Amino acid sequence: MAEDKLTAKEKLFCRYMAFLGEPGEAALRAGYPAKKALTRALRLLDKPAIKEEVKKLEGALARDGETGQALRGLRRIAFGMGNDALRLLGNEEALTQDDIALLDLFGISEIKKPKGGGLEVKFYDRLKALEMLLTWGDKGMTAREGGIYEALERSAARLDTLYADAEAGGDGDAACGGNEKDPPEKP
Numbered sequence: 001m002a003e004d005k006l007t008a009k010e011k012l013f014c015r016y017m018a019f020l021g022e023p024g025e026a027a028l029r030a031g032y033p034a035k036k037a038l039t040r041a042l043r044l045l046d047k048p049a050i051k052e053e054v055k056k057l058e059g060a061l062a063r064d065g066e067t068g069q070a071l072r073g074l075r076r077i078a079f080g081m082g083n084d085a086l087r088l089l090g091n092e093e094a095l096t097q098d099d100i101a102l103l104d105l106f107g108i109s110e111i112k113k114p115k116g117g118g119l120e121v122k123f124y125d126r127l128k129a130l131e132m133l134l135t136w137g138d139k140g141m142t143a144r145e146g147g148i149y150e151a152l153e154r155s156a157a158r159l160d161t162l163y164a165d166a167e168a169g170g171d172g173d174a175a176c177g178g179n180e181k182d183p184p185e186k187p
Helices: 008-020 023-030 034-045 048-061 065-079 083-090 097-102 126-138 147-167
Strands: 108-112 120-123
Touching: 008 023, 008 034, 008 048, 008 065, 023 034, 034 048, 048 065, 065 126, 083 120
Parallel strands: none
Antiparallel strands: 108 120
């Protein structure tokens, strides 16, 4: 297995890479030096054992299609670092376009340049992102449990059964486990 060939730092990089999806930040959080984090991350991602481990971990974290991307984005907002935003604020005049292009500004919702000078930076709400992760992502249905569309289809089928039973003169008990006395009006 690929994981056996990796150092502890490389395993940590793989976990952060799968969790956040951002190579430079993953390397930085795994303990690689800040100045060389992105370069080191790209070199690590060239190794077959690293690729295999990241793919395995991403599979464990994955949700269906766009849901997985949304969860990854929420994780980046909730757990991402603001270092690059501070770097932008600290020396906006000294940064070149190339420097700015390398900054990770994912957690920023808005940047303004007020009339008085300087920069105004607004971040996405980390607590809101955590709340969404808890209610929607991490406690929500996983792909193994069918996903939200399958749950909606089951609910629609249950309502169809309820309406059919009500039209046939039944009281709806078969469709809803005996908890419903009067079925809702059919839309």
